[in-house]
Amino acid sequence: MGALIGILGGGQLARMLALAGYPLGLRFRVLDPAPDAPAGAVAEHICGSYEDKAALNHFALDVSVITYEFENVPASSVEHLATHVHQRAPIYPPPLALATGQDRLLEKQLFERLGIGVPRFARVDSPAELEQAVMKLGRPAVLKTRRLGYDGKGQARIMEGTDLGAAYRALCPADARPGGLILEEFVAFDVEASVIAVRSRTGEVRTWPLVLNEHSSGILRRSRAPLAAFWSGAGSASTASLDEQATVAATRIMEALDYVGVLAVEFFVKEGRLLASEIAPRVHNSGHWTIEGSITSQFENHLRAVAGLPLGETGMRFAGAAAVMHNLVGAVPEVGEPTGLLGVPGCHVHLYGKSARPGRKVGHATVVGAPAEIAVRSEQLRSIADQYWQA
Ligand code: AMP
Numbered sequence: 001m002g003a004l005i006g007i008l009g010g011g012q013l014a015r016m017l018a019l020a021g022y023p024l025g026l027r028f029r030v031l032d033p034a035p036d037a038p039a040g041a042v043a044e045h046i047c048g049s050y051e052d053k054a055a056l057n058h059f060a061l062d063v064s065v066i067t068y069e070f071e072n073v074p075a076s077s078v079e080h081l082a083t084h085v086h087q088r089a090p091i092y093p094p095p096l097a098l099a100t101g102q103d104r105l106l107e108k109q110l111f112e113r114l115g116i117g118v119p120r121f122a123r124v125d126s127p128a129e130l131e132q133a134v135m136k137l138g139r140p141a142v143l144k145t146r147r148l149g150y151d152g153k154g155q156a157r158i159m160e161g162t163d164l165g166a167a168y169r170a171l172c173p174a175d176a177r178p179g180g181l182i183l184e185e186f187v188a189f190d191v192e193a194s195v196i197a198v199r200s201r202t203g204e205v206r207t208w209p210l211v212l213n214e215h216s217s218g219i220l221r222r223s224r225a226p227l228a229a230f231w232s233g234a235g236s237a238s239t240a241s242l243d244e245q246a247t248v249a250a251t252r253i254m255e256a257l258d259y260v261g262v263l264a265v266e267f268f269v270k271e272g273r274l275l276a277s278e279i280a281p282r283v284h285n286s287g288h289w290t291i292e293g294s295i296t297s298q299f300e301n302h303l304r305a306v307a308g309l310p311l312g313e314t315g316m317r318f319a320g321a322a323a324v325m326h327n328l329v330g331a332v333p334e335v336g337e338p339t340g341l342l343g344v345p346g347c348h349v350h351l352y353g354k355s356a357r358p359g360r361k362v363g364h365a366t367v368v369g370a371p372a373e374i375a376v377r378s379e380q381l382r383s384i385a386d387q388y389w390q391a
Pocket of ligand 1: 119142149153184185186187188189192215218277278
């Protein structure tokens with residue numbers, strides 16, 4: 001029988017990991033507190049809290065390796081697993097990567113230490129420190145919670161007239177523990193990009209081509225890859241040099257963290273330079289296009305890495321290919337209608353089995369082909385995704 005992979009979190013990422021792993025003979029168990037967790041349809045589901053020791057022990061029984069699909073797994077749960085089952089079932093990516101990915105300050109300090117370009121930032125633990133940080137970084141700037149922020153949540157723009165006391169209190173209310181914020185310079189970026197990379201247990205690193213990302217209301221709306229097929233505005237620097245910068249950054253981060261598995265690094269692209277914004281120590285939404293666009297998807301390679309199998313090729317599915325992925329957010333589209341997503345030639349639809357709710361990622365759809373060939377299909381896809389979009 002194939003190895004049993006334990007995944008902390010049973011959302012769509014765990015669901016897509018399981019779907020990628022069955023052809024390799026792998027089996028899956030997920031731990032998730034939601035009874036209707038999307039991965040429950042395709043994996044054994046332990047329904048319990050991440051803090052519940054009995055649920056954690058049940059989850060860990062007989063697994064060969066433990067991984068996770070979201071970075072907000074409580075550190076104490078990972079420590080419990082590390083102490084009790086690590087000898088038998090390693091945890092990949094390593095807990096240090098999880099701790100770093102949970103904290104915007106730690107990740108920026110890591111980028112700085114590794115010589116990776118990063119927006120200027122300052123730690124903010126009190127209203128007085130916010131005043132000083134704004135003096136140092138200027139306005140506009142972006143104030144963020146260090147922890148538990150995602151999809152643009154837990155952040156506020158500091159503009160010319162912004163009342164700093166009110167901004168501080170909005171993110172750090174009086175009844176919460178004080179501090180725990182970070183101020184970042186506002187980057188007037190040309191575009192946003194990300195790199196998906198994978199490192200094996202033996203230290204082999206592979207990266208997929210740089211991805212061009214567009215967000216609305218802080219939520220990823222569209223990803224296109226490779227970046228070079230869709231954007232040529234790097235100025236004097238070539239897009240090849242951006243790919244090179246991204247590979248160097250991801251490799252340094254993974255080596256520093258003794259990383260195993262897939263890592264995503266998000267960047268702002270400005271004047272031919274990459275500025276690292278954040279890492280996700282897991283498979284990432286901006287890598288969903290790899291399912292159909294690459295020789296090996298991010299999901300399969302994450303599993304290969306954590307299970308100690310050889311990594312797969314990360315090149316495009318065929319020479320000259322490009323991929324466009326649209327997120328489906330809010331309402332669940334009727335895919336079967338003649339004018340629906342399945343009517344778009346070559347469209348690959350992924351629904352996550354989630355109910356509709358504004359701001360919720362309920363699925364995604366991808367088209368792959370030569371850039372000129374998929375231009376029309378991508379526009380059709382966009383217009384359908386836009387009809388359902390509720391942020
Ligand atoms: P985050 O939650 O940090 O991923 O931020 C969500 C989105 O907000 C990013 O994808 C950017 O579009 C925008 N954003 C975040 N930080 C900055 C910044 N320092 N400068 C400009 N835009 C930002």
